[in-house]
Amino acid sequence: MIIGVPKEIKNNENRVGMTPAGVAELVKRGHTVYVQATAGVNSGFSDEEYVAVGAKMLPTIEETYAIAEMIVKVKEPIEPEYKLIKKGQVLFTYFHFAADKELTEAMIQQEAVCIAYETVEKADRSLPLLIPMSEVAGRMSIQEGARFLEKPQGGKGKLMGGVPGVLPARVLILGGGIVGTNAAIIAAGMGAEVLIADINLPRLRHLSEVLPKNVKTIYSSAHNIMAELPTIDLVIGSVLIPGDKTPHLVTRDMLKLMKPGTVLVDVAIDQGGCFETSHPTTHSEPVYKVDGIVHYAVANIPGAVPFTSTLALTNATLPYTIALAQKGWRKACEEDAALAKGVNMVGGKVTFKAVADVFGLPYTPWNEA
Secondary structure: OEEEEOOOOOOOOOOOOOOHHHHHHHHHOOOEEEEEOOOOHHHOOOHHHHHHOOOEEEOOHHHHHHHOOEEEOOOOOOHHHHOOOOOOOEEEEOOOHHHOHHHHHHHHHHOOEEEEHHHOOOOOOOOOOOHHHHHHHHHHHHHHHHHHOOHHHOOOOOOOOOEOOEOOOEEEEEOOOHHHHHHHHHHHHOOOEEEEEEOOHHHHHHHHHHOOOOEEEEEOOHHHHHHHHHHOOEEEEOOOOOOOOOOOOEOOHHHHHOOOOOEEEEHHHHHOOOEOOOOOEOOOOOEEEEOOEEEEOEOOHHHHOHHHHHHHHHHHHHHHHHHHHHHOHHHHHHHOHHHHOOEEEEOOEEOOHHHHHHHOOOEOOHHHO
């Protein structure tokens, strides 16, 4: 198969879809990999490293899309890429369709085969291609939240861990999944007082057992969240419904319960965000204020640490990329139910039910498309 790895063009997206090590594995199996020049530079991988393992370099993104049967990248295509995508071309990347009608309509029009990292789901309901970036985003959410709690950044001017004689910051984490757990680990390590909310009682019991003692668990309900907000300094939104739009757990009215300078970090912004007042931001302009509350809603948080993120992502995606290249996408999906759940669109038809439902579009099972 001919595989293309274009350079990411989303604002401050420094990751790359494949490391030289990943390219080497595909080349070793007889596949041809075209990498756009400088695609890996911001992740710490030079063109020479790709050439050394057998990649062929192309100067432009147009040439990379034109020659490839399958595109492997990190973030969803954005408007300048839409027309570069060919009918029947396989795109293997993060899509988050449910939060982006324009992207959904564009991919329907281009009639590509869209396989979304974020909806590849194993029998145990784990999301193997979302986990590594969720781990990064969860840890970074606290790092960024602590930064924007500083007074020069618009926050309350609180130190996460406090000092002897001064109480630490209070952190509320909405969602006890991979993002929430990793956020709790970092916040606890910084010395904050941490609350983690979820509706899954077995999960809360598990977190109570494994997380540090400065992490407490509460059942997630509107009443419980509102009761905590007046004394919370940092809220992390980490709720996920795979492939579907995220529910708003903090409404506009709830902002009035918080003190000015409180920070909201919406890690779920890719799926629409779990704060009603959230809208996507970028690394170059990461925050804005609503009613005195600082909102951080960068849609590609792991892009700020591309060396770590690219390695972690390729570690997870490479076995699936190899399967798609070796067998073709249909046979690979027939043989792997987890990968089949990643098929969101085929030939202009929506093949992921949650996406179809969000936009009122017809749903077609992937193997009938």
